[in-house]
Amino acid sequence: MSTHRSPAVARLKRARWLTTALVTVITATAVLVLGFVAATIDADARHTRADDRAEQVAGGLARAIQHDDKQTLDLSTVIDDELAKGTTAVVVEVRKPGDTWKQAHTYQRSFMPDDTTIATLATQTEDQADGILYASSRHAATDITGRSVTVASTPVFWSDWDTIVVILAGTEAMADPGKHRMLVWELTIGGGLLVLAAAASAFVLSGRSQRQALRMLDEHEQFLGDAAHELRTPLTTLKLLTESRPKPDEVQQTLAEARRLADRMARLVTGLLARARMQSGIAEPERTLLRLDQLAESVAEEAGDSRITVTAHPSVVLGDPQLLSLAIRNMLENGLTHGAVNRAAPVEVHVAEGRVSIRDHGPGVDPVMSASPFNRGAAGRTGRNGIGLALVAWVAQAHGGNASIEPAAGGGTIATLWLPQADITASAPAPSRH
Template identity: 85%
Template sequence: MSSHRSPVVARMNRARWLMTALATVITAAAVLIFGYVAASVDAHARETRANDQVERVSGGLARAIQHDDKQTLDLSTVIDDELAKGSTAVVVEVRKPGESWKQAHTYQRSYMPDDAQIATLATQIEDGADGILYQGHRYGGTDITGRSVTVSGTPVFWSDWDTIVVILAGTESMADPGAHRTLVWELTIGGALLVLLSAAATFLLSGRTQRQALRLLDEHEQFLGDAAHELRTPLTTLKLLTESRPKPDEVQQTLAEARRLADRMARLVTGLLARARMQSGIAEPERTLLRLDQLAEAVAEEAGDPRLVVTAHPSVVVGDPQLLSLAIRNMLENGLTHGAVNRAAPVEVHVAEGRVSIRDHGPGVDPVMSASPFNRGAAGRTGRNGIGLALVAWVAEAHGGNASIEPAAGGGTIATLWLPPADITVGNPVDARR
């Protein structure tokens, strides 16, 4: 990563962390709201169950209590009742006129308030009933251990007896509070894990997006660097030509050289743009059935160099004519440039079976570049390699083929572009092709 890109990368990293933080905050807020609502709904439901339970017990036992003919309270029906044997506390308060309250029966006493509070509740229930039989009331408070409880009381009156009985039933203000606490812990831990997973997923996905952006930035910088590198020499030469003030008899030659340089720059820009568009997925190579031999002959004829000797055999391939012309032209320029050691030596072009081979009689393959002759920027005898051969390799790869450069027998090099031969029998029955 180049140093001049560090501010860009720093901004992208800040944006990545900001996106992660924002997604985490939003997820945490959503989880918090959901957890609060879920816990509140569960607590309300359990409180309702507890209220219903104490009211059912106090009301049921109040209807079961009796007294005998001797005006003696019969508690056996209360004690033996299933409602008085469960998890709900029961206290039977009895009071005769002018006397204080007495506890005639207790069950699960620890879930009820202290004696003074029970007596107070019994008085409040008696007064609140206003003489109405089974007029129950519910109160909230704490038991003798400090736990929050719900107490329901139901009064019992008799027309033939002046004794008053109040049945008190109590239980924890929330049914099965242990299960509620477990739910709260599960919501807390699950919510925390969900927030962490959301943060991690956002960080990873934003990192993936950032890598794509960095890749596009690399391709953009590579395009600009390639264009600047390749166009610098022809532009400098063109500038020198325009400033040379040629003589009248040299004008045509100067113009021809200027046109050649302009054509070369146009080809370079075309190749760079095509590669950039295809690497970014904007465009795809054209797939056309074409004669590779005729294409190579046309490119060689356009080059117009007398050293070129073309031997072509019919060869049909499927490919993009513009990209293949660019690749062949770059191979020809490479052969003509490196074969310039002997100006009289030919540059031989051979086309057959989807293969274009160009042999020069130059100094041969530089050992330094022999391992990666198609890599952009590889250094050789003549300095750093440009993008010409790199484009050749890319065009070959885009067509499902390959490119190679190897030493030729007797000196020089052979550059080869190979493409899969086209199946000209497509459309015929399969059995006929066999």
């Protein structure tokens, strides 16, 4: 994955953070809305449950209250009723015409409003009933401890007695408020964890989705860098050739050098494009049965250098002729370049059993580069290593083989390209030398 801060990579990283932020905001909004709706529904349900409970107690006790023949209020049925023994507070207000309200019975008085408020609620209940028996009313109030409560009140009238009784039942405005608070905390903590999980997932998934794009950016920039590095020298040389004014007897030599440089640039571009296309998955190496010995002979012949000698034994491999030709040609150029210290020394090519070995008689393997001679950009005594040997290693790996560079006995270097042999083997004619 890319480690530098090119503009394209920076844009991808910004897009990753923006995607993460967008998913986080959307998730947080959804969690907030759903949490608010859930808490609201739960609160409404608990308020309704409390209201129903208060009305049930007030209405039930109002129907239980009686008076005897002596016009005396009988509260025993109220006191003994199960409705008056639960968690709901009860106050029985009694008033004769022209008198003030008096509390005939109370239960859990501290959970009801003060006396003045109780009397006011009883009066409101009497007025709203308008003479209708058991016409319940509901009121929001505060008990003497400051807690919000719901008070339900039910009036009781008698046709044979002018005394008015109002049963008031009070309960918390919300049933089981502790459970509601617990639900709110659970929604808050769970929603927060869900938002964090969504943000982390979005960050990880967006990174995974961009991994391929970052890899392609790396390959694209590597391709451009390799092309610029490899083509700079032949282009400069070609420019000097075209700007020079050769003598008539030097024209053919100049044209031949220009063609050689053009061919070299074409091979470099072909190799770079092939590697880029295959690394990106656009293309796959061709798998063709071919004679590696004949391919090496053909490449050596095209090189047209009298120093090249070829010893080839029949060897059949399964591979891409174009890529293998490119790899062998790069190995030859490397041998010719490093063997140039002795213009009379040969560059020996040996082919057998899926191996192409090229020996030069140059200064040998640079100790600085011996650990990684195929790495692009490795520096040695002759400067920085180009893409040629790196392409050789890549071609070998693409075919399931490998490549190596070793010092040769007596001086020089042996570069070897090894490929798995095909199942079909050719007959073994006598080795040929060129």
